[in-house]
Amino acid sequence: MMKLSAMCSIKRTDPANSSSNNATFDINDESERLHILIVDESCHDNTVIKEWSEVYAGDRTGNNLSRKRRIEKVPSLMRRAHEGDNQEYNPRVVSLGPYHHGKQELQLAENLKHSILPKFISGSGKQFDDFYNKVLEVIDDVRSCYVEGSTSDYNDQEFAEMMLLDGCFLLYYIECMSNRRLEIWEFVHHMGMFAAKYILSDLFLLENQLPLQLLEALMSERFKEDERGGMIENFFAVMFAKAPPPRSKHSISRREDEKQPLHLLEALRTILLSNYDEDKQGIQSSLLPSGRKELPICDVKEYIRSSIRPVTELQAKGIQFKRSNSVSLKDIKFNSKCFYGQLSLPPRIITAQTKTIYSNLIAYEMCPSTPNDYGITSYISFMKSLICQPEDVRELRSKNILINCLGNDEEVVKMFKDIITYDLQKFGIYDEVRKDIQNHYNNKMKTWMAELIHKYFSSPWTVIAFIAATSLLVLSFLQTYFTISPTHH
Structure with a gap:
C-alpha cells in the first residue's frame, strides 16, 4: 500500500x-x-x-472567522449531491422569508397566512398598525440577516408586510403546538391532512428561516412577558414528546449575544447539543492549526479501525444499549465493565419529517459562517454506523432508544442511509466514545466471556440447552470412567 x-x-x-x-x-x-x-x-x-x-x-481558522452570521442558502455542491432531488431543502407547502417567496406551488399557505394574521393579532388588544410598526423598527436588522441581494426586490413596505405575515403564521403555529390547542386543526381544515403534515418540516428548512429577533419583536406585542417566556422551548418539548421545561421569562432567543441562535433551525441545534463543550475545536481549526504549513499525515490503518460496528455485532461482543435520560445528542456515553460494556444513547422519535430536519441541520453546519463543531453531522455519522440492518433498529426499539413512526424497521435503515454526511470528521465529538468502544472490542478476555454469555445465557431456552448439554457431557464422562475403572467392593 x-x-x-x-x-x-x-x-x-x-x-x-x-x-x-x-x-x-x-x-x-x-x-x-x-x-x-x-x-x-x-x-x-x-x-x-x-x-x-x-x-x-494559518491566518484563518474556524475560530477567528469574522464573517457576519446570516440565514444561509444550501451550498450548491450539496444540492448537486442529491442528483436533482432537492425536496429535503425546498419547502413543500409554506415559504418563510424571501428565498422561496412567491412560488406558485406555495400559494395555498399564502392564503392561510392572511386569515391567521387577524386571529394572531386579536388576542393582544392591539391593532394591525402596532404590529406593522414594530416590524418596521427592526426591518434593517432583519433584512441584513439574509444573503446580500436576496431582498433587493422588496422595498421596506413590501418586505415588512412579508415578514409580518410569515412571522405571525410561524408564531401562531408554534403557539398552537406548544400549548396543544385545538386550533392546530385549522391548518388541516384549510390545507388538508396531506399538505398540513409537511408544515413542521418546512419550518426547519435552512432556506426557510426567520430571524428570532423578528419573532421576539412580534411576541413582545402579542404576549405578556411571563406568557412568552419559554414558548419556543415548549414547542421543542412537544416535538421530543418530553415534559416542558419550567416556565422562564427568558426564551432561548434572548441569551447573551455570543450564544444567541439566529433562527429556529439554529435554536433546535442548540437544544439538541445542549451542554456541549463549546471550547472543543471543530474540523476547520483541527485541519490546519494556526502557523502550521504542512498537511497532516493520513493514518489509513487507524481510519479503517475507527469504524463503529453495527448494533447486533457490538451486542454479540457484550456491549449493551441503554436509553439515556437526556435528549441532548452530546449525551452519548460508553462504560466498560468487567465482562460487558454499556452504550447510552439519547431517545429519538423517527417520523416522516426526521430526514428533512436532519438534512437541513447538516446543511446549516456546512455553511461558512456557522458553528464548526459539526455536532449534528457527527451524530448522524455515528448512528449510520450503528444501524445497518433492520435487526439493529429492532434492538434499539426494544430499549426505547428509537421510537419508529415510519411503519417498519427497513424504512428507518433507509432513512439513515439516505442522509448524506460527507464523511467530514467521521465521528467528530464522539471520537472518544468511539475509542472507548474500540478498546473494549479489542479486549479478548472481555469479548470471549461476552460471547459465551451471549451464546449460552441470552434466553431461558439457551440456558436450559446449555445445562442439558453440560449434564449429558458429565454423565458420558462418568459412564466412560466407571466402565474403564469399575469400582471393586
Whole structure:
C-alpha cells in the first residue's frame, strides 16, 4: 500500500483556458504530481481562493472567522449531491422569508397566512398598525440577516408586510403546538391532512428561516412577558414528546449575544447539543492549526479501525444499549465493565419529517459562517454506523432508544442511509466514545466471556440447552470412567 506523505507543496496556476471563477492548483509530493481544477460557481473576484490561501497559511481558522452570521442558502455542491432531488431543502407547502417567496406551488399557505394574521393579532388588544410598526423598527436588522441581494426586490413596505405575515403564521403555529390547542386543526381544515403534515418540516428548512429577533419583536406585542417566556422551548418539548421545561421569562432567543441562535433551525441545534463543550475545536481549526504549513499525515490503518460496528455485532461482543435520560445528542456515553460494556444513547422519535430536519441541520453546519463543531453531522455519522440492518433498529426499539413512526424497521435503515454526511470528521465529538468502544472490542478476555454469555445465557431456552448439554457431557464422562475403572467392593 502506498504510504501517504505529509510533505506537500501547493501553488496556484492560472491556465489560459480557465474562466475567472475557476482556480487550478498543482500539488507536488515525493512520488506524484497532481493537477487539480477547482470550479466554484459562487467564486467571484477570487474571494474563495483568497480565503483558502489564508486557511492554508494559518491566518484563518474556524475560530477567528469574522464573517457576519446570516440565514444561509444550501451550498450548491450539496444540492448537486442529491442528483436533482432537492425536496429535503425546498419547502413543500409554506415559504418563510424571501428565498422561496412567491412560488406558485406555495400559494395555498399564502392564503392561510392572511386569515391567521387577524386571529394572531386579536388576542393582544392591539391593532394591525402596532404590529406593522414594530416590524418596521427592526426591518434593517432583519433584512441584513439574509444573503446580500436576496431582498433587493422588496422595498421596506413590501418586505415588512412579508415578514409580518410569515412571522405571525410561524408564531401562531408554534403557539398552537406548544400549548396543544385545538386550533392546530385549522391548518388541516384549510390545507388538508396531506399538505398540513409537511408544515413542521418546512419550518426547519435552512432556506426557510426567520430571524428570532423578528419573532421576539412580534411576541413582545402579542404576549405578556411571563406568557412568552419559554414558548419556543415548549414547542421543542412537544416535538421530543418530553415534559416542558419550567416556565422562564427568558426564551432561548434572548441569551447573551455570543450564544444567541439566529433562527429556529439554529435554536433546535442548540437544544439538541445542549451542554456541549463549546471550547472543543471543530474540523476547520483541527485541519490546519494556526502557523502550521504542512498537511497532516493520513493514518489509513487507524481510519479503517475507527469504524463503529453495527448494533447486533457490538451486542454479540457484550456491549449493551441503554436509553439515556437526556435528549441532548452530546449525551452519548460508553462504560466498560468487567465482562460487558454499556452504550447510552439519547431517545429519538423517527417520523416522516426526521430526514428533512436532519438534512437541513447538516446543511446549516456546512455553511461558512456557522458553528464548526459539526455536532449534528457527527451524530448522524455515528448512528449510520450503528444501524445497518433492520435487526439493529429492532434492538434499539426494544430499549426505547428509537421510537419508529415510519411503519417498519427497513424504512428507518433507509432513512439513515439516505442522509448524506460527507464523511467530514467521521465521528467528530464522539471520537472518544468511539475509542472507548474500540478498546473494549479489542479486549479478548472481555469479548470471549461476552460471547459465551451471549451464546449460552441470552434466553431461558439457551440456558436450559446449555445445562442439558453440560449434564449429558458429565454423565458420558462418568459412564466412560466407571466402565474403564469399575469400582471393586
